[in-house]
Amino acid sequence: MQGLRYIAIFLLFMLSSGLTFGQSSSFNVSIQFLDHHDMSPLPSASFKVESSENASIADTEGKIHLNLPDSLSTIRGLVRYGCCLNNHIEFEIHSDTSLVFMLESHSEWMEDITVHSEEHHNHANVYISSAKLIEAADASFAQLTSHIPGITMISYGGQIAKPMIHGLYGHRLQIVNHGILHRDQDWGIEHAPDISPWAGSQVEIYTRSPAVRYGSSAMGGAYVISTPMPSSDEGHWHGSVVNSLYFNGLGAGLHGRINGVIAKDVMLTYSGSIQGQGDQFSSDYILTNTGMRQHVQRVNLHSQWKTWQHEAHVSYFARNTGILRSAHIGNVTDLNEALNRETPFYTEDSPGFTINNPRQATQHYTVGSNSQIDLNANTHLHIAAGYQQNERQEFDIRRGNRDSIPVVDLKLRT
Known part of the structure; x- marks a missing residue:
């Protein structure tokens, strides 16, 4: 009976030792960030342990509470606050610890920026006068401006051609005939606009932002055909x-x-x-x-x-x-x-x-x-x-x- 008692005591000792060795201990670390000038807390300051992927954010009192394993005796991390420079810190812990870090906090002030703007008149990017229309009387509507940089045409052969501005054509270009939006059935690449440059005394071409005034169909540009009022004198x-x-x-x-x-x-x-x-x-x-x-x-x-x-x-x-x-x-x-x-x-x-x-x-x-x-x-x-x-x-x-x-x-x- 006495032998059984020794065996029971031995097993109990081994079991308690196994439980002791199986448990893992950790340290509680409290960090507070204060302003170097007035000792006020710095909320939203962050601290990221080098071995971790996530950063901890300080509360309204500038405090962060960490639970670190005792295997980390030396802690290396990165402190960030606002627009200040990042600080790399290193400290050692052997038990529960409370730390206070004094950070340099300051504001970055930019010089005043004044935006000046001027009234932009809706001048045409390209203007074709009556004299130019007379010189190009035989040209089709697409051929009229195909020599201008950024403006070309898509030809289907013969007299069938469509104007193209910066790669946009068809329903991306708007033709305005004497104040009326020109509407025809030129839905295909083999359909030329049913209008002639001789339909007016002058042609203005608007591209980019000035063309917006003529609607969403003028994303590529707008051709505006008009006839100025003759002089009554x-x-x-x-x-x-x-x-x-x-x-x-x-x-x-x-x-x-x-x-x-x-x-x-x-x-x-x-x-x-x-x-x-x-x-x-x-x-x-x-x-x-x-x-x-x-x-x-x-x-x-x-x-x-x-x-x-x-x-x-x-x-x-x-x-x-x-x-x-x-x-x-x-x-x-x-x-x-x-x-x-x-x-x-x-x-x-x-x-x-x-x-x-x-x-x-x-x-x-x-x-x-x-x-x-x-x-x-x-x-x-x-x-x-x-x-x-x-x-x-x-x-x-x-x-x-x-x-x-x-x-x-x-x-x-x-």
């Missing part, structure tokens, strides 16, 4: 006539403009343009079915009475454009053969003047009115209203006697 009529000949795509063009006073404070401006050309050609062959016909008419009526100015206009635009016959591919076999041919399909021996299918025929009618009342030197009331009708017909090569029936026949009224 001149008692005579005056105008200009431009005729031209085309050698690549034999044809001719006639453009005219006239304006004058028809009554007291009432002025009239009329402009018209007729163009026609046959098939264009390269150095080796004829580009069959690339002819074009275009007709433009416009009448502007201006009136002025004291602080009130009014402008009414009526315009008509029509264009019939042929599409290169060899570009009409029916299947993959024809496409592969066309890519390997030196001379395209359907190439004629001599240029033609008839526009056959495939082709596009568009018409655009515009009736608009603009009024401006000058309330004072800096305030103006501007009212604009208009009606537009755009008609687009697209003809394709079809079997039977259906060539005269358009594949696309749409009208857009705005």
Whole structure:
């Protein structure tokens, strides 16, 4: 029995020793951060132990309470407070400890910043005068500005081209025709704007922030076509006539403009343009079915009475454009053969003047009115209203006697 008692005492001793060695002890460390100048606590100061990924934030009294294992006899950490420099500290602990750190706290004051601004007038980035329009009377709307840095065009061949400003085109560019937002059916890359530079006496191009005034469609820029009011002091009529000949795509063009006073404070401006050309050609062959016909008419009526100015206009635009016959591919076999041919399909021996299918025929009618009342030197009331009708017909090569029936026949009224 006495032997069993010794064994029980021995087992109890071993069990208590195992429990003692299995327990882990730790130190409680209290750190307080105070201002070096007035001994005030520094809340929001942080302390991060080097071996830890998280930082502890001081409370309103500037205190941090840490529970560290006794295996860490030497503590290294980083102290941060506001915009002051980071402090690396190191201390040793052997039991529960309370520490106080004095930090240099100061404010960083910047010099006063004064922002000066000036009134920015909405000047056009590019201005094309009436004289420049006369020089480029035969150019399409896209070709008119394609030589200006940052402005180019996307050409689909022949007279089908769209303007592009800094990589944006189509519905990212807005055309404003005498105060009316121009709306037509140019949804595809193969659709040119149904408008001519000859539709006005001057063209202004706005890009970047000045274009915002013309709506969300002018993210890339805005083309503003207008006809300034003729001077009422001149008692005579005056105008200009431009005729031209085309050698690549034999044809001719006639453009005219006239304006004058028809009554007291009432002025009239009329402009018209007729163009026609046959098939264009390269150095080796004829580009069959690339002819074009275009007709433009416009009448502007201006009136002025004291602080009130009014402008009414009526315009008509029509264009019939042929599409290169060899570009009409029916299947993959024809496409592969066309890519390997030196001379395209359907190439004629001599240029033609008839526009056959495939082709596009568009018409655009515009009736608009603009009024401006000058309330004072800096305030103006501007009212604009208009009606537009755009008609687009697209003809394709079809079997039977259906060539005269358009594949696309749409009208857009705005």
